Amino acid sequence: MQGPPRLAPYPMRWLRLNRGGLRAAVVGAISLTLFLLAWHLLTKYRVVFFVRFTNVPSPAAVYESLGRAMHDSKFFMDVMLSCRRILLGFSLAAILAVPLGLLMGRFRLVHEVLYPVMEILRPIPAIAWVPMAIMLWPTNEQSIVFITFLGSFFPILVNTLHGMSLVDPVLVRASQCLGAREISIFREVYFPASLPHIFTGLTVGMGVAWVSLIAAEMISGQFGIGYFTWEAYSLVQYSDIALGMICIGVLGLGSSALIRGLGRVVMPWNRT
Amino acid sequence: MSEKVGSPPSKGHVEVKHFDLSYDTLEGPVEAVSDASIHVNPGEFVSIVGPSGCGKSTLLNAVAGFLKPTAGEVTVDGEVVDGPGADRGMVFQQYSLFPWKTVKGNVEFGLKMKHLDKSSRDRAARTLLGLAGLTAFENKYPDSLSGGMKQRVGIVRALATGPRVLLLDEPFGALDAQTRVIMQQILTNMWQRLKISVLFVTHDIDEAIFLSDRVYCMTARPGTIKAEITIPLERPRQQSMMMSSEFLGLRRGLMSLIREESIKAMGGELNDLALDGLSIDLHGQSLADVL
Numbered sequence: 001m002q003g004p005p006r007l008a009p010y011p012m013r014w015l016r017l018n019r020g021g022l023r024a025a026v027v028g029a030i031s032l033t034l035f036l037l038a039w040h041l042l043t044k045y046r047v048v049f050f051v052r053f054t055n056v057p058s059p060a061a062v063y064e065s066l067g068r069a070m071h072d073s074k075f076f077m078d079v080m081l082s083c084r085r086i087l088l089g090f091s092l093a094a095i096l097a098v099p100l101g102l103l104m105g106r107f108r109l110v111h112e113v114l115y116p117v118m119e120i121l122r123p124i125p126a127i128a129w130v131p132m133a134i135m136l137w138p139t140n141e142q143s144i145v146f147i148t149f150l151g152s153f154f155p156i157l158v159n160t161l162h163g164m165s166l167v168d169p170v171l172v173r174a175s176q177c178l179g180a181r182e183i184s185i186f187r188e189v190y191f192p193a194s195l196p197h198i199f200t201g202l203t204v205g206m207g208v209a210w211v212s213l214i215a216a217e218m219i220s221g222q223f224g225i226g227y228f229t230w231e232a233y234s235l236v237q238y239s240d241i242a243l244g245m246i247c248i249g250v251l252g253l254g255s256s257a258l259i260r261g262l263g264r265v266v267m268p269w270n271r272t
Numbered sequence: 273m274s275e276k277v278g279s280p281p282s283k284g285h286v287e288v289k290h291f292d293l294s295y296d297t298l299e300g301p302v303e304a305v306s307d308a309s310i311h312v313n314p315g316e317f318v319s320i321v322g323p324s325g326c327g328k329s330t331l332l333n334a335v336a337g338f339l340k341p342t343a344g345e346v347t348v349d350g351e352v353v354d355g356p357g358a359d360r361g362m363v364f365q366q367y368s369l370f371p372w373k374t375v376k377g378n379v380e381f382g383l384k385m386k387h388l389d390k391s392s393r394d395r396a397a398r399t400l401l402g403l404a405g406l407t408a409f410e411n412k413y414p415d416s417l418s419g420g421m422k423q424r425v426g427i428v429r430a431l432a433t434g435p436r437v438l439l440l441d442e443p444f445g446a447l448d449a450q451t452r453v454i455m456q457q458i459l460t461n462m463w464q465r466l467k468i469s470v471l472f473v474t475h476d477i478d479e480a481i482f483l484s485d486r487v488y489c490m491t492a493r494p495g496t497i498k499a500e501i502t503i504p505l506e507r508p509r510q511q512s513m514m515m516s517s518e519f520l521g522l523r524r525g526l527m528s529l530i531r532e533e534s535i536k537a538m539g540g541e542l543n544d545l546a547l548d549g550l551s552i553d554l555h556g557q558s559l560a561d562v563l
Binding site: 168170171173174176177178179181184192193195267268269 | 336337355360371373381382385413415430
């Protein structure tokens with residue numbers, strides 16, 4: 001007679017079941033360490049090999065810079081201002097592009113009217129709008145937000161449109177057989193069916209929003225993390241350049257994670 | 273839902289009269305269905321069988337309201353069908369559950385469209401899910417269900433609004449043989465308890481005989497109703513009945529109807545071709561003259 005199979009102790013089983021995630025975390029940590037080490041060595045020995053590390057700040061110098069920046073309200077202001085611009089530009093883009101994409105996807109006439117204009121404007125990078133934006137908007141602040149808005153607008157619109165084109169017509173018919181009328185079909189079928197693509201658009205749009213924002217801040221800005229980075233170069237504070245860059249990276253990473261998290265909350269069915 | 277059980281069926285009379293459907297192509301109009309007349313009596317289970325492309329789904333879609341007849345009329349309880357509506361529940365071959373709604377959310381959908389309040393929706397959905405043995409899965413999303421279970425939810429969802437007739441378009445076509453048999457039994461049970469009219473489209477002759485009170489047999493190009501067969505098998509029906517001589521007799525009859533039709537169609541083509549060839553070769557002269 002055999003008893004029930006004996007289970008391994010709980011911690012062991014936890015380790016075994018989460019092997020993949022643990023492995024990725026360990027490898028990731030090693031990779032980051034190696035990156036820092038390479039950076040440290042390249043700057044310590046001021047390597048010149050095609051690219052010149054002569055003036056590049058070392059990790060230690062950047063860390064020092066960070067310490068100084070933490071006690072500096074100006075740095076904090078710059079970061080907050082950039083975040084505010086992203087929030088405004090990106091939110092405006094999402095609020096306009098998602099409904100527009102839904103309407104273009106649903107009504108042929110709207111699509112026929114807007115699509116050609118969209119296709120001409122879309123390839124123009126947001127940065128190319130800088131001179132025009134300065135003419136269009138009375139204040140610098142508004143034109144920077146406008147540039148950020150433009151950067152994220154088209155990725156969101158295009159992905160929403162793509163999502164709409166992939167809505168399964170059988171689901172629309174099923175909803176009609178259950179008594180759904182136009183507005184309900186829109187709200188209950190087209191919108192949720194497009195949501196995964198809308199979120200792809202939001203993620204891409206957020207990335208482009210940061211790209212556009214930093215460029216706009218460097219060109220026409222006062223304040224903001226992009227301006228901080230550019231100013232550091234002008235003022236020959238090289239370690240602040242790297243600090244600004246890392247800060248932009250972390251902010252970009254954080255905002256994408258935020259959207260991914262929001263996507264998980266909004267689309268609980270979409271978990272695989 | 274429950275108050276309907278036991279009362280005699282009084283609604284759900286489907287009438288399709290002299291139905292024609294043709295569509296335009298560059299080569300001219302093509303007739304998909306020609307002069308098809310069928311009816312479903314209240315509480316009756318009626319199937320349409322026929323080879324693929326015979327227009328049986330077209331007829332069903334016309335009753336659902338997705339297609340307008342080129343000529344003829346479709347009525348349900350005397351009202352002319354004008355667009356899809358909740359009084360005709362439909363189950364599709366592709367499962368067609370809303371992936372973003374739970375099983376219960378799917379079942380409640382039609383009631384939500386009827387603006388029922390949350391608590392009555394909840395009650396109705398739970399009753400129906402209980403009837404279909406799906407209570408344990410009410411909070412699951414469709415992606416985590418098997419094909420048979422999805423289709424059970426599909427049927428329950430279509431029934432939730434209390435339609436006059438249930439329309440099913442090859443609902444078990446994508447299921448494996450064992451699941452199919454179980455689903456047929458479940459559908460029969462639900463139909464008997466709810467006493468609802470059913471119009472069922474399938475290409476499976478056994479399925480049509482096993483489930484139906486009456487079977488329409490359709491032919492292809494253009495689709496017409498070739499025959500109407502009453503199935504006298506008594507209810508409740510068991511799976512074992514499919515081996516009975518009565519069942520096999522009905523099956524043989526339907527099979528020969530369909531085969532006769534295909535042979536006729538093929539024979540016609542062959543003869544035409546052969547004659548065509550002869551007339552070209554002979555140029556009107558007799559065979560002997562040419563030789």
